[in-house]
Amino acid sequence: MNEKETKGIFVxxxxxxxxxKSTQANSLLRRVQENGFNAVLFREPGGTRISEQIRQILLNTKHTEMVAITEVLLYSAAxxxxxxxMVIPGLxxxxxxxxxxxxxxxxxYQGYGRGINMEFINALTSEAANRIEPDLTFLVDVSVDLAEKRSSTIGKRDRIELESIEFKKKVIEGFREIAENxxxxxxxxxxSEDIEQLTDIAWNKIHTLLEKEGIEIAPEGNSESI
Ligand SMILES: Nc1ncnc2c1ncn2[C@@H]1O[C@H](COP(=O)(O)OP(=O)(O)OP(=O)(O)O)[C@@H](O)[C@H]1O
Ligand SMILES: [Mg+2]
Incomplete structure (x- = not known):
């Protein structure tokens, strides 16, 4: 997070x-709240009235005609x-x-997966995020096979989840390269590890960062989640 006047850390x-991801995000939210810190959780695309409507357009399985540039612009708009x-006020x-x-x-997804020009993506994502950067990012890394197995237990798939295995492999490789960079x-x-074990690792990292930033438990917590 770049805006120094904000107090929170962005994860x-x-x-x-x-x-x-959602399992870990929720589990971490519970953990930080149990430890007395104020925290909020948002999902992307979504989290606001307009963004939730854009989400419906993006994930609708009927929208097979959507071209890659529309996709990247809609995700960025959301x-x-x-x-x-939400994020800036939340911080x-x-x-x-x-x-x-x-x-x-x-x-x-849109850079490594769809092949949209990376310079364009970088410029667009930076503007859309108002040049805010996460302080810490957790990449939940699994094989395509395991992700497919887990998705199939959830039920109905959205437009992106219906993409080919080949596309998903490109996306995974993309995420790994982003992490390396x-x-x-x-x-x-x-x-593939146990949910609680992963939350322990994430919480340890967060705790270290909170200490480094001098963020302490407020006398009265008012944590919430949407
Ligand atoms: N570490 C884990 N061990 C075993 N099962 C897990 C683990 N993490 C998540 N799951 C299960 O895998 C399924 C998918 O998890 P989850 O919904 O959190 O994934 P996601 O990355 O948020 O997916 P999506 O991108 O579709 O929202 C769920 O049924 C969840 O309970
Ligand atoms: Mg999810």
Whole structure:
């Protein structure tokens, strides 16, 4: 997070569909709240009235005609609303803001996956996020096979989840390359491990960062989640 006047730390979860991001994001939210810190959790695309409507357009399985450039612009539009309406205010009011996906997903899916020009993606994602950067990102890394197995237990698949195995492999490789390029920000979690074990690792990292930033438990917590 660049805006020094905000008090909170910004944490994101990334990974392919079915990797276990939402499970970890929720589990971490509970853990930080149990430890007395104020935290909020948002999902991408979504988290605001406009962003949730954009989500419906993006994930509708009937929208097979959607071209890649429309896709990247819509994800970015949803993110711009979420950032202004929720993330920035959230960072002023809370110790921790957690996002279930943020701009690394755009780089992985629309950049590595769909092949959209990376310079364009970088410029667009930076603008859409109002130049805010996550302080810490957890990449929940699993094989395509495991992610497919987990997704199949959930039921109905959205437009992106119906993509080919080949596309998903490109996205996974993309995420791994993004992590290699950002070793100070991105921590890779082995998503095949036990849920609680992964939360222990994530919480340890967060705790260290909170201490480093001098963020302490407020006398009265008012944590919430949407
Ligand atoms: N570490 C884990 N061990 C075993 N099962 C897990 C683990 N993490 C998640 N799961 C299970 O895998 C399924 C997918 O998890 P989850 O919904 O968190 O994935 P996701 O990455 O958020 O997927 P999507 O991108 O589709 O939202 C769920 O049924 C969840 O309970
Ligand atoms: Mg999820």
């Amino acid at each position: 994101t979860f990334e990974g392919i569909d079915g990797s276990g 993110r711009a609303q979420l950032t202004e309406e 002023h009011e809370n110790d921790i803001v957690i996002c279930d996906r943020y701009y690394d997903s755009t780089t992985a 950002n070793p100070n920000r991105i921590v890779i979690l082995d998503g």
